[in-house]
Amino acid sequence: xxxTPIDPALAPRSRLSLYLDxxxxxxxxxxxxxxxxxxxxxxxxxxxxxxxxxxIVFTLGTILMRSAGCCVNDVADREFDRHVKRTxxxxxxxxxxxxxxxxxxxxxxxxxxxxxxxxxxxxxxAWAFPAxxxxxxxxxxxxFVSMPQAVLGVAFSFGIPMAYSAVQAHIPLEGWVLLLGxxxxxLAYDTEYAMVDRDDDLRIGMKTSAITLGRFDxxxxxxxxxxxxxxxxxxxWRHVPGAILLTAFAVALAQVVWHYTLIKNRTRExxxxxxxxxxxxxxxxxxxxxxxxxxxx
Numbered sequence: 001x002x003x004t005p006i007d008p009a010l011a012p013r014s015r016l017s018l019y020l021d022x023x024x025x026x027x028x029x030x031x032x033x034x035x036x037x038x039x040x041x042x043x044x045x046x047x048x049x050x051x052x053x054x055x056i057v058f059t060l061g062t063i064l065m066r067s068a069g070c071c072v073n074d075v076a077d078r079e080f081d082r083h084v085k086r087t088x089x090x091x092x093x094x095x096x097x098x099x100x101x102x103x104x105x106x107x108x109x110x111x112x113x114x115x116x117x118x119x120x121x122x123x124x125x126a127w128a129f130p131a132x133x134x135x136x137x138x139x140x141x142x143x144f145v146s147m148p149q150a151v152l153g154v155a156f157s158f159g160i161p162m163a164y165s166a167v168q169a170h171i172p173l174e175g176w177v178l179l180l181g182x183x184x185x186x187l188a189y190d191t192e193y194a195m196v197d198r199d200d201d202l203r204i205g206m207k208t209s210a211i212t213l214g215r216f217d218x219x220x221x222x223x224x225x226x227x228x229x230x231x232x233x234x235x236x237w238r239h240v241p242g243a244i245l246l247t248a249f250a251v252a253l254a255q256v257v258w259h260y261t262l263i264k265n266r267t268r269e270x271x272x273x274x275x276x277x278x279x280x281x282x283x284x285x286x287x288x289x290x291x292x293x294x295x296x297x
Contacts, residue, residue, distance in 0.1 A: 023067035031066040035283030038159030045167035064113035071106030153183035181231030188224035240292035248288020265277030
């Protein structure tokens with residue numbers, strides 16, 4: 001007699017497995033989207049390799065804060081997520097992890113990230129508080145702001161001015177200009193992400209840029225990408241002008257064209273693929289900037 005196979009989704013799971021699911025451990029694209037701009041800013045702030053200490057602080061800090069943000073986001077969205085097929089089985093939404101437990105894990109992760117910040121300087125420590133505030137505000141912005149992706153853009157870009165602060169003990173104008181440029185990138189890829197769930201979000205009353213932009217969504221995304229690349233090219237060109245940097249931006253632009261082919265028909269699969277692979281665009285710019293410092297023209 002053969003036994004009936006158990007559905008993996010219904011099988012008992014360890015707490016560690018649930019925690020890793022909660023922080024999206026198996027989906028590193030999320031923290032890579034934060035990491036590449038921060039590292040690029042570190043290189044430009046320092047004028048080259050920023051040192052092992054800051055590299056570790058910003059890499060681990062990015063992973064920890066993104067993980068903490070997932071905990072807060074899932075708690076805030078638990079009532080909405082149950083009505084969206086893609087998110088209905090998240091640990092908090094499904095009740096496998098309690099709200100208190102998720103917030104407790106998020107607090108521990110944020111505290112660990114803050115411990116890393118404490119190894120930098122007073123200015124960077126001070127900027128950690130508004131960075132945390134924006135992270136906590138974003139999940140609730142989706143209820144009141146027509147383009148909550150702009151709030152996410154600030155949250156996902158705060159590593160840039162903090163990188164300048166950690167290196168130079170102050171944030172020059174170019175740090176804020178790069179934040180603005182990166183905000184356009186976040187608007188681009190998170191609108192692609194929002195296009196995946198547009199039908200569900202309309203049904204449950206969630207506000208997103210994909211809904212606000214309507215039939216202009218694809219054109220707007222292309223405009224956001226171009227604004228991002230244009231701003232970052234102008235700033236980085238002041239640091240390391242030359243063929244290496246231009247090549248990196250040309251490769252990044254080619255990726256933008258590819259993304260257009262993925263999202264132009266607004267299919268869920270195409271939009272999600274475009275979002276999921278966006279971290280390669282950020283890596284391309286980082287690699288170009290880092291290589292340009294290593295092998296100046």
